[in-house]
Amino acid sequence: DGGITQSPKYLFRKEGQNVTLSCEQNLNHDAMYWYRQDPGQGLRLIYYSQIVNDFQKGDIAEGYSVSREKKESFPLTVTSAQKNPTAFYLCASSIDGGHTEAFFGQGTRLTVV
């Protein structure tokens, strides 16, 4: 089946540790996005990528890093520099950046313990 897959669904991390969230799509989409959602809040853009080997910072990039080495993969690393990392993380992709809809994964819930 075509789609966008995030893993793991739940992730626990100790303070001071880096952790990487996976996002894979087999839709042959060029554009990919990472968002953070806090309880009862909207989505805030962390990073986005239009093509392979290129990405841009969103509104809340501090404490996060990404890579886009392959078209189908856009992993997000939450570093120890992120002061409040506990949140629901959503990855999305779209065919391109223009008049196209985004498809979302089911999210990863990260908890710092």
Added chain:
Amino acid sequence: SQQGEEDPQALSIQEGENATMNCSYKTSINNLQWYRQNSGRGLVHLILIRSNEREKHSGRLRVTLDTSKKSSSLLITASRAADTASYFCALKAYSGAGSYQLTFGKGTKLSVIP
């Protein structure tokens, strides 16, 4: 980057009634999209309206866009209990170097009472 602002934050209606949600924004956009999110899940795309369009329909959904007022509305007609969810407007805007940002508002939480 800008975010859309949805209004109201929460809306509770009886099954069969219509639900209207609004979204306002501040700068120019390429298009505006509406998404739905069931609790704890990913978002599902509902409808996209381009900046040169004024109205679009999809089933029980009707979206309008007024670029002079920088606002959009989503109307769900004949609501059902299954429509209970959070609804978000998303703004697609050119951010330079061939890239487009897709930014979301805080959403409207819709409850449809059977």
